[in-house]
Amino acid sequence: MLQTALTIGIDIGGTNTNWGIVSQDGHILHTGHLPTQTAKDPVDFFKALYHQIEPAISLYNHNEIKGVGIGAPQTNFHTGNMMNAANMPWKGMVPIREIATSIFQLTVQVTNDANAAAIGEMTYGAAKGMRDFIVVTLGTGLGSGIVSNGQLLYGHHGMAGELGHTIVSREGRTCGCGRKGCLETYVSATGIVRTAKELLEKEKAIETTNSIKTGVLQTTYKKNENIQAHQIHEAALSGDPLAIQIFNETGTILGRALANVVAITEPEAIILFGGLAKAGALLFEPTLNAMEANLLDCYRNQVKLIPSGLQEREASILGCAALGWLS
Amino acid sequence: MLQTALTIGIDIGGTNTNWGIVSQDGHILHTGHLPTQTAKDPVDFFKALYHQIEPAISLYNHNEIKGVGIGAPQTNFHTGNMMNAANMPWKGMVPIREIATSIFQLTVQVTNDANAAAIGEMTYGAAKGMRDFIVVTLGTGLGSGIVSNGQLLYGHHGMAGELGHTIVSREGRTCGCGRKGCLETYVSATGIVRTAKELLEKEKAIETTNSIKTGVLQTTYKKNENIQAHQIHEAALSGDPLAIQIFNETGTILGRALANVVAITEPEAIILFGGLAKAGALLFEPTLNAMEANLLDCYRNQVKLIPSGLQEREASILGCAALGWLS
Numbered sequence: 001m002l003q004t005a006l007t008i009g010i011d012i013g014g015t016n017t018n019w020g021i022v023s024q025d026g027h028i029l030h031t032g033h034l035p036t037q038t039a040k041d042p043v044d045f046f047k048a049l050y051h052q053i054e055p056a057i058s059l060y061n062h063n064e065i066k067g068v069g070i071g072a073p074q075t076n077f078h079t080g081n082m083m084n085a086a087n088m089p090w091k092g093m094v095p096i097r098e099i100a101t102s103i104f105q106l107t108v109q110v111t112n113d114a115n116a117a118a119i120g121e122m123t124y125g126a127a128k129g130m131r132d133f134i135v136v137t138l139g140t141g142l143g144s145g146i147v148s149n150g151q152l153l154y155g156h157h158g159m160a161g162e163l164g165h166t167i168v169s170r171e172g173r174t175c176g177c178g179r180k181g182c183l184e185t186y187v188s189a190t191g192i193v194r195t196a197k198e199l200l201e202k203e204k205a206i207e208t209t210n211s212i213k214t215g216v217l218q219t220t221y222k223k224n225e226n227i228q229a230h231q232i233h234e235a236a237l238s239g240d241p242l243a244i245q246i247f248n249e250t251g252t253i254l255g256r257a258l259a260n261v262v263a264i265t266e267p268e269a270i271i272l273f274g275g276l277a278k279a280g281a282l283l284f285e286p287t288l289n290a291m292e293a294n295l296l297d298c299y300r301n302q303v304k305l306i307p308s309g310l311q312e313r314e315a316s317i318l319g320c321a322a323l324g325w326l327s
Numbered sequence: 328m329l330q331t332a333l334t335i336g337i338d339i340g341g342t343n344t345n346w347g348i349v350s351q352d353g354h355i356l357h358t359g360h361l362p363t364q365t366a367k368d369p370v371d372f373f374k375a376l377y378h379q380i381e382p383a384i385s386l387y388n389h390n391e392i393k394g395v396g397i398g399a400p401q402t403n404f405h406t407g408n409m410m411n412a413a414n415m416p417w418k419g420m421v422p423i424r425e426i427a428t429s430i431f432q433l434t435v436q437v438t439n440d441a442n443a444a445a446i447g448e449m450t451y452g453a454a455k456g457m458r459d460f461i462v463v464t465l466g467t468g469l470g471s472g473i474v475s476n477g478q479l480l481y482g483h484h485g486m487a488g489e490l491g492h493t494i495v496s497r498e499g500r501t502c503g504c505g506r507k508g509c510l511e512t513y514v515s516a517t518g519i520v521r522t523a524k525e526l527l528e529k530e531k532a533i534e535t536t537n538s539i540k541t542g543v544l545q546t547t548y549k550k551n552e553n554i555q556a557h558q559i560h561e562a563a564l565s566g567d568p569l570a571i572q573i574f575n576e577t578g579t580i581l582g583r584a585l586a587n588v589v590a591i592t593e594p595e596a597i598i599l600f601g602g603l604a605k606a607g608a609l610l611f612e613p614t615l616n617a618m619e620a621n622l623l624d625c626y627r628n629q630v631k632l633i634p635s636g637l638q639e640r641e642a643s644i645l646g647c648a649a650l651g652w653l654s
Contacts, residue, residue, distance in 0.1 A: 132483040132487075144591075146592075148476075149481070153475045155459055155475070155592055155593025156459040156593055156594060156595040157593060159593045160459075161591065162593075162623060165590050165623045166591065167583070177624065178624065259494070260493040263489040264471075264473070264487065264488065264489070264588065264591060264592070265591070266485075266486045266489075296489060298410075298486055299486065302483075
């Protein structure tokens with residue numbers, strides 16, 4: 001058996017939990033997954049998870065595994081706790097770090113999923129070698145992980161990086177957080193669906209018979225189906241003008257918000273990560289155009305807007321594993 | 328002669344340059360000032376400045392003076408250069424660090440004035456012991472220095488912290504930077520004067536004879552005098568309703584912008600510094616109210632809004648002197 005140095009990365013999502021045992025150079029040597037809903041009690045969940053990982057762990061000496069890194073929604077690096085996470089089976093305050101430490105008998109670090117993605121990009125992905133960058137995760141909501149001077153910006157209580165909850169429109173869309181006009185109500189999988197529905201309703205109200213009305217999205221909407229983000233993406237790829245307009249509006253709102261963030265943190269690059277970012281040029285072009293158009297002179301043509309350098313599932317495991325090295 | 332450890336702090340403003348020789352515990356042992364317009368050539372200016380400081384320097388052994396810190400508008404920590412600074416006698420790119428190093432024969436660090444203020448507050452002022460805070464300087468414009476994880480957030484090219492140039496109102500007021508709706512067009516000494524003029528013009532247009540019209544500001548404005556920020560402050564102190572309204576509107580815009588910044592960097596405190604901050608509760612109350620009203624739940628009642636812990640002139644010298652320790 002070779003003497004080696006490894007960490008365990010665990011990415012806990014609302015639906016699935018992915019884990020990997022990862023070498024220092026970023027190779028996932030063992031991996032697996034478990035439905036997060038496996039257990040209603042978080043202690044039972046971590047016991048089941050350990051049971052699944054244990055055969056792989058037993059292939060190594062205990063001192064070869066240097067630590068565990070866990071990424072999970074609404075989870076705080078400083079306190080080690082998950083707090084009121086939406087879409088999770090565990091409610092209220094869950095002491096993730098304490099539970100995992102006692103079950104794995106290893107040092108455990110925890111953080112939220114966007115921060116884990118930022119660590120993953122910095123260690124193994126598109127931000128390798130960068131000291132100042134931002135990862136924007138575009139999933140059901142909009143998360144962000146900010147790295148400055150080569151360090152994750154955690155903030156005073158470990159709650160920095162809530163770019164999705166900056167207000168971009170006074171009296172704008174109602175947000176799940178109880179306020180109005182948050183960026184994530186426009187720029188996220190759910191936000192883009194809201195934009196689609198708004199535009200479709202507006203068209204209906206106009207009651208014209210112009211050619212746009214025969215588009216893919218209109219047909220879907222007429223059938224009273226729920227529109228999903230991936231359908232808007234597919235419609236745009238097939239040239240549907242309304243779907244393209246939806247991406248343009250979404251990118252414009254994101255680009256304007258990013259221009260303001262650049263004035264505050266001046267990153268070398270902004271990395272778009274997650275489902276919506278897979279739309280590629282459909283989203284990147286209007287975002288970059290709006291960002292550049294709204295930047296202060298001295299920042300123009302300086303900030304790269306780039307896609308994630310990692311496969312999504314891999315990225316989250318690698319990010320968590322990299323966090324494990326902080327142990 | 329006692330063996331000691333000192334730095335020289337030099338704060339270069341558009342009008343005056345203040346300097347001090349400062350002990351490690353923050354005592355200004357010698358101080359002086361020189362009109363910045365003394366010389367059209369920056370090399371001549373630094374020679375004149377050195378000539379003024381030299382008698383104080385000569386009281387110490389050369390190795391007791393550990394370095395020089397310089398704060399100046401539009402000056403970059405990374406490059407050492409001042410770049411296209413408005414209101415300065417020197418145009419274009421001025422290699423401040425290089426010039427000062429050769430004349431003082433000491434290690435020199437430079438940064439912009441807002442960053443110097445942040446270092447001053449952290450080392451000797453209201454942010455002593457804090458690792459995450461923001462200093463907002465409210466002068467002719469609006470500057471900001473952001474500290475995260477105990478370090479100044481310089482950004483990739485040393486240009487972070489331009490909070491004054493985040494856009495807070497689409498198609499808002501024209502800014503000196505060529506764009507529209509920048510925060511500093513509303514929240515600064517010049518911004519508050521613009522608000523006053525707008526409100527006074529609006530009143531004129533209404534052409535009523537209500538009691539507000541007899542206020543202090545109206546009288547000043549009728550005499551066709553240029554209104555200045557300190558007059559609005561004095562009018563508000565004397566109970567003038569229009570002047571109070573001006574502070575309320577200014578604070579509301581600042582508070583909303585700060586709520587967005589909190590979501591990004593989650594500071595322990597935000598320190599208001601400079602002329603406009605001297606208005607005290609007139610500005611702090613509406614700012615705090617608007618910030619709290621626009622904060623995400625998890626940040627509410629967590630972020631302190633406090634005045635500078637230093638006298639303005641002292642603060643800038645101390646901030647620059649503290650920068651000198653990085654030498």
